[in-house]
Amino acid sequence: MVDFGPRYEVDVTPGVSHFLSKLAFQRSKTWPSRDSILEELDKNGGLADCQYHRDAFMYALTGFSSSFPSLLRVLSESLFQPIVTAEDIDSQREEVQFQIEELQRRLDPEPLLTELIHAAAYRNNTLGFSKFCPSDSVDLVSEKDVLSVLKRYFVPSRITVCGVGVQHDSFVETVHETFSGVTPAWEDRVVTPTRVDESVSQYTGGIVTNHSDSEPQRLVLNPLPELAHVAIGFEAASFHDPDFFPFSVLNVLLGGGGSFSAGGPGKGMYSRLYTDVLNRYHWVQNATAYHHSYSDSGLFCIYGSASPNQLPDLVQVLMDEFMRLSKPYGSEELSRAKKQLQSMLMMNLESRTVVFEDIGRQILATGKRRSPEELCDRIESVTSSDIQMACQKMMTQSPAVAAFGNLSDMPSYGDIDSAFAKGGRLPGRSNNFFGRFKF
Known part of the structure; x- marks a missing residue:
C-alpha cells in the first residue's frame, strides 16, 4: 500500500x-x-x-x-x-x-x-x-x-x-x-517539483451537475427507461473521528438499493431506505446510502434515481430522510443495523484478499490494525444518541449536491441549501404525502 x-x-x-x-x-x-x-x-x-x-x-x-x-x-x-x-x-x-x-x-x-x-x-x-x-x-x-x-x-x-x-x-x-538497499530507477533523474503535498481537505459544499437531454447509448437489447440521478451529502467522519462508528452503523441502517431486488434474509430489505422510500414511492428507482471515510474527512451521502420529471419530488424525499437522521432510533432498527454490520465485517474477513487490504489500509491510515473483535465491540457500543449527535453536527453545514441526466426540472442549489436551513421543505413542496406523486 x-x-x-x-x-x-x-x-x-x-x-x-x-x-x-x-x-x-x-x-x-x-x-x-x-x-x-x-x-x-x-x-x-x-x-x-x-x-x-x-x-x-x-x-x-x-x-x-x-x-x-x-x-x-x-x-x-x-x-x-x-x-x-x-x-x-x-x-x-x-x-x-x-x-x-x-x-x-x-x-x-x-x-x-x-x-x-x-x-x-x-x-x-x-x-x-x-x-x-x-x-x-x-x-x-x-x-x-x-x-x-x-x-x-x-x-x-x-x-x-x-x-x-x-x-x-x-x-x-x-x-x-x-x-532494503534498492536504488530507485528515478534516483538520478532530475524531476520537479520535489516537495510532498501536505494539503488538508477542505469541505466546501456546493453543486456539480452533468446535464444531458438524453441518457448515453448503451449496448442493451431492450432500451431502459430514462433516469436522472441525484446525490446529496454532508461532511462526516474521518478514520480517526470517534463518530466513524456511528456513521458506519447509520450507513447500514439506511441501506437501500434498487427498486427491484431478489431480497431475502440479510439482504437489507428491512433497511430504512427500502421500507420508507423504495417500498413507498413507486417512481423511485434507486435509493442508497454511502459513507466515504478518509484520513482527514468523510462524506455521508444518499443517492437516488427517478424519471427526470420527478426530480423535485426525488430531491424532497432524499431531504426528508436527512431531516429524520437527528431523531431517535428504535431499538429493533438499531440492533438490526449493528448485527448486520458485524456480520458483513466478519464475512468479508473470511476472504484473504479482503484481509490483506484491511491490514494495509488500517496500517497506512492509523498506524495500527484493530482486531475484528475490537471492531465488533465498537460497533456494539454505538447508541441512538451517538448517531443523533453525529448527525446534528453534520447537518449544520451546507450540503454537497451532485446530479446527472436530464436536469431540466432539477431544483436549484440555493433552494436546496435554504430548505435544509429552514426545516427541509423545498419551495412549493407540500407536507402532504400525496403531493409527491406525479402520474
Missing part, C-alpha cells in the same frame, strides 16, 4: 494516478516486458493487480505461499525499478480514454455520482480531484509527471508491505532483504 492517490495531484497534470495504475507490472529492470513478468508470475502460481483509491495505491500479488520471496522481488521492482518512458505512457492513452468514456455509459450510476459528489463537496481541492483522468488531460500526462510522483511519494516512509498466509518472521526478513 502506498500513501498516494488523486488527492495529491496538486502540482502535476490531473490524471497521473490513472496512468500510474495502468503502468503497474508492465516492465521493470529484471523483467523488461509485460510477458516476462507474467511468465515469472506463472512459475509461482501468481497473479498481479493494481488498484487505487483517492488516497492510496494498492499493488497486490497472490501466489503459492512457498513462492513469496519470488513474488516480493517482482513487487519490489514494480515499485522502485519500473521502466517508464514516454512510449510506455503513450501506449496507455487509448485505454485510459476508453475507461473515461465507459464511465459515462455504465448502467450503474454509482461511480459517476461518486466522482461528482466528491467534486461538489471538496471543490478544487484534495478529495475533490477526480479519481479518473479528465478527458482534456489524457494527451497531457507526461513521463515527467509520473517520475515526479514516483520520486516524491514512492518512498519507504509512505509504503506499507503486508502479507497474508505467510509466516511472519520469515516474511519480515525477506521484505528487508528484498526492499
